[in-house]
Amino acid sequence: MSATDTTTTEAGRDFIRDIIQDDVDTGRVTTVVTRFPPEPNGYLHIGHAKAICLNFGVAEEYRGRCHLRFDDTNPTKEEQEFIDAIKRDVHWLGFDWGEHLYHASDYFEQLYEWAEYLIREGKAYVDDTPPDQMRSQRGTLTEPGQNSPYRYRSVEENLDLFRRMRAGEFPNGARVLRAKIDMASPNMNLRDPVLYRILHAEHPRTGNAWCVYPTYDYAHGQSDAIEGVTHSLCTLEFEDHRPLYDWLIENLPVPAHPHQYEFARLNIAYMVMSKRFLTRLVHEGRVSGWDDPRMPTLAGVRRRGIPAAALRDFVRRSGITKSNSVSEYASFEYSIRELLNRTALRRMAVLRPLKVVVENWSEGRTETLEAINNPEDPSAGTRPITFGRELYIERDDFMENPPKKFFRLGPGREVRLRYGYFITCREAVKNAAGEVVELRCTYDPATRGGNAPPDGRRVQATLHWVAAADAIKAEVRLYNHLFTRPDPGADGDLMADLNPNSLEVLHDCLVEPALAATPIGEAVQFERIGYFSADPDSTPGKPVFNRTVGLRDTWARVQTRG
Ligand code: ATP
Ligand code: MG
Numbered sequence: 001m002s003a004t005d006t007t008t009t010e011a012g013r014d015f016i017r018d019i020i021q022d023d024v025d026t027g028r029v030t031t032v033v034t035r036f037p038p039e040p041n042g043y044l045h046i047g048h049a050k051a052i053c054l055n056f057g058v059a060e061e062y063r064g065r066c067h068l069r070f071d072d073t074n075p076t077k078e079e080q081e082f083i084d085a086i087k088r089d090v091h092w093l094g095f096d097w098g099e100h101l102y103h104a105s106d107y108f109e110q111l112y113e114w115a116e117y118l119i120r121e122g123k124a125y126v127d128d129t130p131p132d133q134m135r136s137q138r139g140t141l142t143e144p145g146q147n148s149p150y151r152y153r154s155v156e157e158n159l160d161l162f163r164r165m166r167a168g169e170f171p172n173g174a175r176v177l178r179a180k181i182d183m184a185s186p187n188m189n190l191r192d193p194v195l196y197r198i199l200h201a202e203h204p205r206t207g208n209a210w211c212v213y214p215t216y217d218y219a220h221g222q223s224d225a226i227e228g229v230t231h232s233l234c235t236l237e238f239e240d241h242r243p244l245y246d247w248l249i250e251n252l253p254v255p256a257h258p259h260q261y262e263f264a265r266l267n268i269a270y271m272v273m274s275k276r277f278l279t280r281l282v283h284e285g286r287v288s289g290w291d292d293p294r295m296p297t298l299a300g301v302r303r304r305g306i307p308a309a310a311l312r313d314f315v316r317r318s319g320i321t322k323s324n325s326v327s328e329y330a331s332f333e334y335s336i337r338e339l340l341n342r343t344a345l346r347r348m349a350v351l352r353p354l355k356v357v358v359e360n361w362s363e364g365r366t367e368t369l370e371a372i373n374n375p376e377d378p379s380a381g382t383r384p385i386t387f388g389r390e391l392y393i394e395r396d397d398f399m400e401n402p403p404k405k406f407f408r409l410g411p412g413r414e415v416r417l418r419y420g421y422f423i424t425c426r427e428a429v430k431n432a433a434g435e436v437v438e439l440r441c442t443y444d445p446a447t448r449g450g451n452a453p454p455d456g457r458r459v460q461a462t463l464h465w466v467a468a469a470d471a472i473k474a475e476v477r478l479y480n481h482l483f484t485r486p487d488p489g490a491d492g493d494l495m496a497d498l499n500p501n502s503l504e505v506l507h508d509c510l511v512e513p514a515l516a517a518t519p520i521g522e523a524v525q526f527e528r529i530g531y532f533s534a535d536p537d538s539t540p541g542k543p544v545f546n547r548t549v550g551l552r553d554t555w556a557r558v559q560t561r562g
Pocket of ligand 1: 040047051267
């Protein structure tokens with residue numbers, strides 16, 4: 001476990017669960033109601049998985065409910081494609097909102113009425129100040145803001161103007177509705193925050209019914225109250241918004257009084273969790289799409305072959321705290337390997353093939369041997385594999401002049417072919433360019449199944465291989481980090497930190513026939529190489545595999561070696 005994993009106490013408790021437990025114990029809350037409130041302006045990422053696991057997780061644990069609520073208050077950036085993708089991803093992660101699917105836009109009428117209520121109470125006003133001027137009147141962290149000259153409008157004038165804003169009489173940006181709180185507050189969020197802005201834009205759900213839209217701050221807490229949310233859990237950047245959240249709840253005739261609690265965002269080294277930036281990567285064609293397996297999106301994670309259970313495990317281990325931190329990438333990989341080691345079927349695949357001819361194996365003869373599907377799970381059984389005169393091994397497993405620590409194949413050396421036989425290299429055949437293109441070998445019939453011969457002779461290495469007689473061609477896509485540094489963008493330019501070698505495609509891989517029918521998305525272990533999963537780009541004649549994760553943390557080793 002990495003250092004970041006020590007933050008959740010043993011029983012899987014954390015400060016949020018402690019608060020909820022206390023509310024339940026004291027009877028302040030009878031049914032725990034949470035919500036996950038994505039803005040449908042992009043695909044969900046691994047950071048969102050933390051919020052999903054927390055909100056749906058505590059609702060399950062306390063037999064309450066968790067709502068999926070689309071925070072669709074900004075029609076210029078939101079699309080149906082994103083709404084559909086978000087639903088798919090939440091389901092994939094293993095959670096279900098049941099009947100509790102909501103949209104902030106469902107509440108537009110109620111929110112509007114409450115805005116008029118604030119105006120009538122003298123707690124909101126229409127401001128005509130141009131945006132730049134309004135910004136400079138807001139003051140700074142060290143200087144108080146200035147009151148807008150429009151702050152003293154009468155209730156009647158405010159009501160009239162706000163209704164005309166709704167009726168579409170004014171262009172975008174001409175006026176806003178602001179709460180009348182305190183321009184001298186040390187909390188900038190309380191300096192007469194904007195509640196409504198004019199936006200002549202078609203909304204995916206409400207069409208052209210509205211041309212004024214509520215801000216996040218105004219819509220969010222009131223939506224929580226309407227839905228009876230008891231614990232409104234969000235990330236730390238909203239901590240300074242909580243006084244405004246509370247002010248609105250206290251000053252409006254809302255049916256319930258939800259509370260907001262903040263926790264630290266999930267970050268992972270070498271990754272960027274920002275929808276805005278991920279959108280740029282997609283729009284600028286830096287990746288193949290939202291579901292590119294290098295993307296930290298849930299769609300990318302899924303396509304890469306990472307099981308939802310591994311992501312849930314990682315999120316659980318990374319804990320819920322109030323201090324920001326960055327998880328090690330290795331910690332994420334740990335969760336993936338730990339699960340796949342138990343579940344993935346073992347297969348043999350040769351990524352960079354080198355031909356082997358077994359000279360003392362007669363031409364045309366093949367033999368069926370037995371290979372174990374998963375040594376961690378006897379119930380996974382065995383499968384037949386073919387041995388023959390022509391085989392392929394990994395190019396890297398042969399060296400003409402092997403150094404001392406290289407135990408694999410070399411001239412005159414003997415190795416075991418997994419589940420096959422011991423073979424000895426007699427000759428390396430080269431092409432005109434001097435490259436080794438074929439190995440001439442012999443096998444020992446007394447080593448069938450890869451077992452040691454009666455004379456007790458031992459070999460130092462076991463290699464994976466495929467038989468030319470039945471191997472099939474495959475494409476394999478190897479992924480590396482999308483960024484070259486653990487803290488992308490630390491120097492101010494994220495794009496400059498993109499890794500130009502984040503994808504390597506191998507077109508001429510040879511895999512055993514059992515891999516031909518690998519269901520899309522299912523993870524398999526290529527023996528000695530790593531975990532892979534079949535990509536949707538696979539065709540009946542040619543499967544395409546994504547490397548989900550390597551067998552060992554080669555990246556960390558490379559880093560420390562420098
Ligand atoms: P981004 O910064 O990527 O655009 P966001 O916070 O704007 O994300 P929302 O759709 O508003 O995206 O997020 C929905 C919920 O997910 C919010 O409650 C937010 O706090 C939470 N969330 C977003 N990113 C993370 C993260 N990295 N870790 C934990 N929770 C997150
Ligand atoms: Mg947001």
